[in-house]
Amino acid sequence: GENVEQHPSTLSVQEGDSAVIKCTYSDSASNYFPWYKQELGKRPQLIIDIRSNVGEKKDQRIAVTLNKTAKHFSLHITETQPEDSAVYFCAATPQGGRDDKIIFGKGTRLHILP
């Protein structure tokens, strides 16, 4: 089955600098890769996603890249702000299976330092 590895587990970044979180997946048939942000005590919220037919997607300060050959995808946050402090989860959805489920990485706790 699909396995998603996420690194680093914790990341501290100076406000204004960029943050990068990396994930790898094992199932080459996976075709959808969402990223969720979860603030303390709140629900996970989708912040960006990428589909297997696209290599890069950008939304304001957030971008995601996908390398299907290497089976890894990354989240890039530029010009970080205090409100970016949260836990970020990457995920992958295996295609072809009968299951309607996504596989989460273990999460990255991002701290934005003033």
Place this chain on the structure above:
Amino acid sequence: DTEVTQTPKHLVMGMTNKKSLKCEQHMGHRAMYWYKQKAKKPPELMFVYSYEKLSINESVPSRFSPECPNSSLLNLHLHALQPEDSALYLCASSQTLRQGSYNEQFFGPGTRLTVL
């Protein structure tokens, strides 16, 4: 309506109590999920309902009993829980793979459960 709602927000129960968690969505999604989330961990899948039928049970103990009365509602019935079951219980919904190719999941705010 693009929200998933959950009630109650908080629940404290004893090990002999019976309680239920409720989840509702009106986005026409036909897949609904229950997750358990412990502090500093990712959501852990418990159950998936697809077209109101249980399609995935991730070996969850029988003290958790899911129910999907209709396409908009999902319940989780709790009985004889243990203190280690204390966690945030999240509901989510998505289109099914049959409805579309990508199942973006929308999460509810969760129920914070404490078992004494």
